[in-house]
């Protein structure tokens with residue numbers, strides 16, 4: 001039974017889902033990084049919000065970990081590169097808290113425009129300062145959106161409803177989408193010049209870090225107001241403080257901070273600053289949404305291999321997963337065979353080709369190619385799986401090509417994996433028997449029919465009488481039982497292949513003897 005650890009405060013709905021789906025779940029929010037590292041080893045899944053930092057050290061301490069589920073949007077607290085390198089899928093819930101966060105940004109805009117928090121504090125303190133709090137109307141004002149994705153679009157919709165003019169800076173926003181949303185797509189400089197209010201809705205990346213830098217804050221209109229409900233680090237906090245105290249900016253509303261938890265900041269002393277403690281996603285509805293969604297997604301992956309909303313892996317729907325699973329196993333086995341033959345021959349890998357023919361060509365091929373890659377690379381590089389194989393191949397400069405053949409051959413479905421090195425090419429092909437059992441049907445273009453077995457021996461020889469008898473005798477003399485025996489040849493008297501499955505690994509001394517037999521070209525033990 002898979003085990004999941006929830007290390008942040010998630011709605012109890014998540015625990016219920018995991019248990020109902022047969023997953024053992026432990027709820028331990030608030031652990032220190034060292035405490036978390038000490039207990040993570042047995043878990044298959046880790047569910048987090050933004051408080052847990054899923055670092056390289058944590059991932060390295062988690063040999064069983066298969067999936068990290070972020071109950072929320074931002075994954076900047078997860079070291080996705082390390083997770084990928086260790087074959088761990090990282091998934092988030094990209095829509096579950098979008099409305100709630102957009103509403104928080106709008107609430108912050110109202111709070112700023114009418115100084116509601118400060119006015120409330122003053123009124124509760126018994127001071128009736130009716131003349132102190134003079135606000136501004138939102139009607140007719142210009143809202144500048146930096147980032148117009150899921151949350152930015154909802155903010156735009158609400159702002160248009162308030163009769164604001166909305167301008168948006170987002171390099172990935174199409175003109176068509178901008179028109180649909182009723183926003184004007186502009187360059188960042190134009191936004192900074194025109195906006196009365198600026199609201200940020202981008203992830204924190206190398207490109208967006210400090211997007212409201214000292215220079216960009218200075219470009220804002222005098223009297224403009226800034227709202228950040230996205231991520232600390234998007235705004236230069238020291239420069240913001242200076243712009244507010246100098247009177248250049250009229251106010252700022254911050255839900256997120258460079259350092260969190262933010263328990264002290266010079267900004268807290270300013271009257272025209274409204275702060276909340278990263279509450280953007282904090283509504284009952286949003287927390288229920290993200291908890292249910294992350295638990296279902298993680299359970300799907302752990303139980304059936306279905307992948308949704310993964311940051312580092314192609315999607316596999318729950319409907320596809322059962323159909324893909326046997327083909328993934330076939331792709332992985334073919335890859336493992338091609339990889340082992342390549343290791344035996346040596347050489348620098350240049351390319352890996354995966355060919356699809358028949359029904360399999362109509363399936364979702366990305367996970368199949370990833371499985372084939374994982375199979376090929378694992379014998380050469382160790383801990384490679386479907387998650388990290390494409391990255392590993394890219395890092396090593398290995399070209400990956402996928403080919404779909406229209407032609408129909410002897411098999412309803414055929415998968416072929418070829419490894420190209422600076423020396424030669426090695427290809428193996430297979431199919432599924434009864435839609436479930438992987439079967440090898442071709443090695444180096446030579447037809448051969450064999451099931452995969454944990455221990456096999458692959459021999460190439462000259463197609464002349466005498467090989468089979470001597471080969472059988474060597475194994476028999478060593479007390480090695482041949483479980484299955486398969487032969488193939490390119491042409492009469494030409495290159496021939498022999499693939500046998502054994503009841504265990506072949507001892508080195510016996511292998512050496514096989515290699516010295518007349519007619520034998522090479523002998524390679526295979527493990528699956």
Ligand SMILES: NC(=O)c1ccc[n+]([C@@H]2O[C@H](COP(=O)([O-])OP(=O)(O)OC[C@H]3O[C@@H](n4cnc5c(N)ncnc54)[C@H](O)[C@@H]3O)[C@@H](O)[C@H]2O)c1
Nearest residue numbers: 073074101147148149150151170172202203229230280281
């Ligand atoms: N305060 C909170 O509690 C809270 C809650 C949810 C999300 N968030 C934050 O909000 C962010 C946005 O969420 P979303 O769901 O809208 O994400 P999204 O991916 O749908 O949208 C992000 C948008 O930013 C744009 N973008 C990327 N780089 C940019 C750049 N250099 N300049 C301008 N635009 C750029 C993208 O094109 C995209 O349209 C998340 O990444 C997360 O960090 C915060």
Ligand SMILES: O=C(O)[C@H](O)COP(=O)(O)O
Nearest residue numbers: 049050051072073074281
């Ligand atoms: O990216 C997000 O989804 C938000 O920042 C929410 O973070 P939280 O789950 O810690 O509230």
